[in-house]
Amino acid sequence: MEDIEHIEKEIQLVDANERRLDGRALDELRPIKIEAGVLRRADGSAHVEWGGNRVLAAVYGPREAHPRHLQNPARALVQCRYNMAPFSVSDRKRPGPDRRSVEISKVTSEAFSAVVFTEQFPRTSVDIFIEVLQADAGTRCAGITAAAVALADAGIPMRDLVTACASGKIAGRVALDLNKEEDNFGDADCPIAIVPRTGEIVLLQMDGHLTEDEFDRAVKLSMGAAQKIYELQKDALRRRYATTALDEAHEHAGVSA
């Protein structure tokens, strides 16, 4: 702990030019790359690189819900499992769910239940699996962003994608998309997931200290960023199906790859 306090005093999260440790402006996202359809066996999948985060999401279903007593005769369940690989963080994480993972899994399931047309698939379950392979703060948002693309890739009917991005407060300033140092030494973190077309918030968490005004600015930053991420999600899906269509056209024309 002494070490951490020492570093905290030394570390200057925002410099005189309002630039952050990694050179970003306060309202700037880390680089994000999204790829859809990366796993063979899953019904839908996506990989998201988001700064130092690397997250895989897979979707299976709609399929028979287990255990059976959970089945809902009127609609499908949306079940999510968020899991961190033991090697995804600097001190090895013990495998399996801990309380944090269980909570994230729950709020993520709830976020997606808001957009999936669950009434179309009674008694079934749509299972979302999020694996954090490398963590650099903001893994739940990266996971949700990946899972939305995976759901679309699986052909699950939805009102819209879900897009997530956190904002927070570092060195007394509201900032978008905190990285690990900023999360550790910052003053607040506030992950938000929205339905981009309507602006509905389907996930909202916050820890730390924000004034009302700061919270407003944080939400605005996240909402603005979500629209950019939404474009990246749609682009990933277009690229995925553009290639498929092209491959099929080639196959029909007898052209080999």
Added chain:
Amino acid sequence: MTAEVISELMREHIVKLVASGKRGDGRAPEEIRPLKIQKNYIGTAEGSARVKLGNTDVLVGVKISTGEPYPDTPASGVLTTSVELVPLASPTFESGPPRPEAIELARVVDRGIRETKTVDMSKLVITPGEKVWVVFIDIHALDYDGNLFDAASYGTLSALSCAKMPGKLSGGEDRPLPVDHWPVSVTAAKIRNMIIFDPQLDEERIADARLTVAIDENGDIRAMQKGLSGSFSYDEVRYVISTARRLGNEVRGIIQA
């Protein structure tokens, strides 16, 4: 893990193919799938590798820390291997504590590494009886299309070969983990009376018996594991070993490249 179901039609089709010396993906019986290895895939791990064996996709992370040796081996480091068959990788994998399949897989990979003295455990001692290097090997299945044994073995060796012992924990500089031997596992499956190597999922599903052989750089056998309910004759075992020596050499070249 619920059982992999396969239709009778598919079963007959595969049996017919194998009987005529062919396979569903065009390989010869003794041919392994294309192997792609990306070392140092995970920044938060001390060593890592992502391995694609055909469509089977495995990520291995090595975490290294310091700790106390076991009381009965005060002059030896500690090495443990775990496997997570996360439900992202297959519709038949379920969350929860490791099932027998995962434990068998971890133990077979562990044996291949340990019995070969791949990592010289006596070189992992910092202060005898007090402080040693502790090496965690975590095998994370991402996409299951058959033969996790070999994919996990190649990933583990690759990840160990690029792993670093962090100097900040021992008060020195980062040093590469000492890797002295290069055991490579090769797995064969028996379908009726025919033997094929590196079974893909459909072949694995109908296999009667499975044999994994770990071969070192001198062509010596370092570990073996027979699985499933069928049997092998002695001649069949010898055939598997001699083929494994040849295939093992090819694979070792790819891992060391």
